[in-house]
Amino acid sequence: MAALRAVVLAGSGRRALLSTPKAIPTPKANMSFASLPKSKKVALTTLGVITAGGAGLAMLLHQSVKASDLELHPPSYPWSHGGMLSSLDHASVRRGYQVYKQVCSACHSMEYLAFRNLVDVSHTEAEVKVIAEEVEVKDGPDDTGEMFTRPGKLSDYFPKPYANPEAARAANNGALPPDLSYIISARHGGEDYVFSLLTGYCDAPGGVEMKDDLYYNPYFPGQAIGMAPPIYNEVLEFDDGTPATMSQVAKDVCTFLKWAAEPEHDQRKRMGLKLLMGSVILIPLLYYLKRHRWSVLKSRKIAYRPPK
Numbered sequence: 001m002a003a004l005r006a007v008v009l010a011g012s013g014r015r016a017l018l019s020t021p022k023a024i025p026t027p028k029a030n031m032s033f034a035s036l037p038k039s040k041k042v043a044l045t046t047l048g049v050i051t052a053g054g055a056g057l058a059m060l061l062h063q064s065v066k067a068s069d070l071e072l073h074p075p076s077y078p079w080s081h082g083g084m085l086s087s088l089d090h091a092s093v094r095r096g097y098q099v100y101k102q103v104c105s106a107c108h109s110m111e112y113l114a115f116r117n118l119v120d121v122s123h124t125e126a127e128v129k130v131i132a133e134e135v136e137v138k139d140g141p142d143d144t145g146e147m148f149t150r151p152g153k154l155s156d157y158f159p160k161p162y163a164n165p166e167a168a169r170a171a172n173n174g175a176l177p178p179d180l181s182y183i184i185s186a187r188h189g190g191e192d193y194v195f196s197l198l199t200g201y202c203d204a205p206g207g208v209e210m211k212d213d214l215y216y217n218p219y220f221p222g223q224a225i226g227m228a229p230p231i232y233n234e235v236l237e238f239d240d241g242t243p244a245t246m247s248q249v250a251k252d253v254c255t256f257l258k259w260a261a262e263p264e265h266d267q268r269k270r271m272g273l274k275l276l277m278g279s280v281i282l283i284p285l286l287y288y289l290k291r292h293r294w295s296v297l298k299s300r301k302i303a304y305r306p307p308k
């Protein structure tokens with residue numbers, strides 16, 4: 001109401017507004033700590049000390065809980081695909097598939113991968129067709145109602161080593177080899193963890209008794225793993241002639257597993273790069289436009305003339 005009256009009283013609006021005296025005294029909100037009364041200063045300081053102390057204590061307690069027994073955390077390795085804009089090493093993915101096929105697939109399934117997924121990632125279509133044909137797939141029923149086997153096709157999924165989890169456990173002294181399709185995403189530490197696990201087998205420290213069929217691995221939660229060390233130097237011979245040292249084999253299979261868990265990895269980073277390049281143009285443009293559009297609002301002066 002007062003504002004309305006102010007405009008009405010001002011009469012010839014714009015000029016009257018512009019000719020208002022320059023310095024209009026406005027009450028200033030003074031929020032500085034120094035100007036507070038002593039009691040409030042004390043209260044605020046106590047609150048700050050209690051909050052910081054509580055947070056520190058919570059962190060300490062959390063640390064001591066985390067440091068339970070001999071858990072060894074994997075170091076972070078400089079993966080060639082680790083950078084913000086770096087793609088997977090596809091030669092490594094190809095070798096990794098070879099490692100999976102010749103070593104890990106004896107015990108581990110990868111049930112979410114089909115042969116067609118390898119096309120143009122690690123192999124050509126013709127190569128994958130040959131790989132798929134080596135597999136016998138049960139199909140059917142045919143015209144007579146019988147099931148039959150046929151050579152694999154691109155659309156078939158990777159064969160499983162065991163018919164069901166019970167059979168897998170029975171063959172591995174009760175331990176279930178997990179499906180490796182998403183293992184990199186499913187384990188804390190990702191490829192660093194799997195690499196460390198594969199290369200980290202060692203003798204149990206003095207005084208630690210291992211049960212039969214369990215192996216000491218400092219990276220495995222609990223340190224006793226049911227998987228015998230699956231790789232060693234020269235465990236296989238790479239088709240491309242790369243020396244198959246233990247760490248090379250582990251690195252390649254981890255890169256392959258990383259691709260399996262995140263097949264969109266390269267595409268995602270390429271989209272990120274496009275987005276970055278787009279925003280180099282868009283952001284300055286948007287900034288200019290914003291300044292342009294807001295200039296009227298930003299340079300306007302609003303004054304209040306109290307009624308006389």
Ligand code: HEC
Nearest residue numbers: 103104106107172175176177178183194225226227230253
């Ligand atoms: C002889 C059978 C066998 C082979 C070959 C094998 N594994 Fe395993 N793997 C197992 C078993 C059994 C377990 C379950 C261990 C347990 O839970 O104690 C396991 C567990 C794992 C785990 C999960 C560990 C965890 O944190 O739970 C990973 C990862 C793994 N294997 C990777 C591989 C890779 C990669 C290869 C190929 C280089 C491979 N394994 C070869 C039997 C095998």
